Amino acid sequence: MSATAPQGSASHIPESVYRRRWLILGVLMLSLLIVVLDNSILNVAMKTIAQPSPAGLGATQGELEWSINSYTLVFAGLLFTAGLLGDRLGRKRAMLAGIVVFGAGSALAAFATTPGELIAFRALMGLGGAFVMPATLAILMNVFPREEQPRAIGIWAGGVGLAIAIGPITGGVLLDHFWWGSVFLINVPVAVVAVVAMALLVPESRDPRPGRLDPVGVLLSVAGLVLLVYGIIKGGQLADFTDGQVLLTAGGGVLVLVGFVLYERHSDHPALDMSYFRRPAFSAAVAAIALVFFALMGVTFFGVFYIQSVRGFSPLDAGLLMVPLAVAQMIFAPRAPRAVARYGAKAVCTVGMLGVAAAMFAFVLIDETTPLWVLEVVYFVMGTSMAHVMPPATTSIMQSLPPQKAGSGSAVNNTFRQVGGALGVAVLGSLLSARYRSGVADALAPLPADARHSAGESIEATLGAADRMGPAGRALVDPAKAAFIDAMHVTVAAAGTIALVGAVVVAVWMPGMPAVSREQDREGEKEPEQVGAQR
Template identity: 30%
Template sequence: MTGQAAATPDKLDAAVLKIAGVVVLGAIMSILDITVVSVALPTFQTEFDATYAEVAWTMTGYTLALATVIPLSGWAADRFGTKRLYMLALLLFTLGSVLCATADSIEQLVAYRVLQGLGGGMLMPLGMTIMTRAAGPERIGRLMAVLGIPMLLGPIGGPILGGWLIEAASWHWVFLINLPIGAIGLVYAFFALPKDNAESSESFDFIGMLMLSPGLALFLYGVSSLPETGTITATKVWGTMLVGALLVIGFVLYSFKPQHPLLDLRLFRNRNLSVSSISLFVFIIAFMGAGLLFPSYFLQVRGESTLNAGLLMAPQGLGAMLTMPIAGTLADRIPVGRTVPFAMALIAAGFFTFTQVGTDTSYWLLCGSLFVMGLGMGGTMMPIMTSALRTLTSQEVARGSTLVNILQQIGGSIGSAIMSVILTSRLNGSEPIPGLNNPRTGEPITEAGAAIASQHGQQLPVEPSVIQRGLAFVADSFATTFWVGFGLVLLTFIPIAFLPRKRRPAKLGGPAEEGDGRLDTPVMIH
């Protein structure tokens, strides 16, 4: 094994890049779908005559399915083979996409999005497994940079593509676009991926699955219900969160007993994995949660179209595109504890601008800030993930990546819920307009609600001064929410201060030492 690793070329060769094409294509489908659908939510409200809380479940259902299936992907890959399972995940995702386009109600759409999520949840961890087997341990930093491409195309292409499809065709094409991509991906995977060498898998942890998967789903369901209810005291929120938390706690206590648990929490004894995981978790809560509000500001406060809102978000992805390949190369040579703090400082600097937003804040300033944040994001997320997996043995890395994927899903859901609750509670504090009620619900329309409606072309019998007051209130509500996100970004500096800052040589033929950037055995990521 050691000789094989030593003989691994320093650069990603043509054979690895051919396999990478399959993985990146699948990951693009999964990640792009999240951002494409995010700009379609207002359209879903109109098409299905639903509230924002109801259409938000098209995002939440997808995320719940991801979190539920990720713990199973490692065992399933060993049992059925990565190529077979990857093609099955692509097929499931594509089928779910086509069904979404046929939905006649919001309930059907949410159900089909869950089916999509079951396929999408396996694409990323399986893709990481396939790529790492092909590339070997010496190139894990550059490998992470390649896998970061879909994370760049998501914020760049998703809102732009979604806005254009809705305006040029219809909302159905937000999902139908996945049909040709999925078909190409299946054919490409059949010919490009290496043949499976099925091996007898370790015993499946059914008891762990019955606790962990439902526990995660129930906990995230409760968290995701916060924006709809507006309070944690609602039974729908605290009840499901409590049951979910008890199941997860039960799994934590149980997981140290079996030899092969569904999720190996013993790995957290590795200081490097623990610190990196905490850093990534706090970062995801802060950045991904607030990141969903950036396009909403352009839509609701500035009255931009979905296409223009997507174009205004592009500088963030362009900034990340510049730094992510550099960060991937540096992660193979320099301890991430020396580079990530500088990248986080860029994110904090760019984020601060959004705490000052108003109704007429300069687009040059906002787009410049998004670009700076993108520069920081490109140098933060993938290096932290690399650091989390570097000091594990080949057997441990497979389980370590599963932990990282689950933490990402939980962090993203918690961050989105926190930001949505804060923004919603702020907007609900707006003054109601006397004598003006919502014809569907009968509830009074507030100045903020009238202002947002006017930005989307709805004419209401109110004075222009009321609209201006409402817009100012909405802008202030966004600024307040961004202050919370900014505080969470600053909080991330605490765990990243403990990331490895020294590189020590690995012991030949033995496991890498903490802080070391090399592995002597090929690694496999789930």
């Protein structure tokens, strides 16, 4: 018997598309896989890229950060514009172009010969990724009926967990057998498969009434986001958010974005309808996503250095040790809609944010000798908690908007996630750096001033200096590890506090379960009792 779209809720979905909707979801997840996979692989490869040629590129701590931040800067700056273009020109077309550009950037990054080239090619990958990410959710919302969207989004979020799991393991295997560039080259065959599958299976969709272009709004959004994200990144690098460069760029970005909001509110053809933010289901969910990624990205960034530099594990070991974080998301993200149906999005997201906060604070108990099973439990709790935040919050955002605006809605969702993540890396990274530098200062005092400054940038820089000093450098190893552990404790306490703020935001502003749903739930509980009485 052939599947047919349910009447009413899916009447806009052609029957041929509805029948292959789960195959389409698989293609979307494959496309999403290469974007998320690359960043999770890069986290494992950072230590290798920092090594001198030919093993790596000899990248400094600042260059390593920019290899991540160049992608983030372009990706976050163009996400909103890419979503709008997808709504107007066609989401399938935008996604195909994005994957091709991402694949080309990956191939070029694999053969970069200097850190500068790697940073530039990572920016090109960010350009491609900006067109892929919003299109995946926008297409999903247009091929699934409303009642199936929470489940589809849960599976989509589980796919992110799969990529997080595969990335570090794949990166570790590649780095054990091939040169560092293989972690980028692996994206190319996946991109080719995704392009072919998308061309064959995914339907085109766009906003049937896009209205007039809003070039002023688009330019203001790009300029504001780029300036803001650049200022955040610069503040993290300098470990000083009061520096003139930081205040000028980040402050300028905020002013431009305020101008964007004011312009859009008075425009008769806005790029982004500001009335969406008056809906608690939309604005509270956006805030939750930004805050949870602020906390998570900062912790993920230093987690790799704790596992490899403090504990001495290989890149492959580091990938395997982070598997519980991803496996928990894979298991629970597709099941989160069931919890939402029973308890409501507010309750589920609040408990999830509290779980994220608890996992962050648990890192305070971790030191150089902590049993590995403790670390694994903390990662699993963190992944489980995130799995009960991301799908409900994403569903809340996407279902607050009409289907024809799915691209811009997805772009807002991903923009706040990226800005929150960039803030997390910059703010928490600068806190970690400042605390580490002060903690290791006494141990580095015998070194010359120039060497002392460079060796205090990070634990990897200190251990590198110790290695170059030979037997005399052994005296630096234990103080460096102790200083890093102390800095990590301070940083995770800050991250946990941010997650608690997110829990409060969700608990106060996200709408609870609708009265109709509660009544249906009570009727569902009474029904078995009534049947039993009749028997």
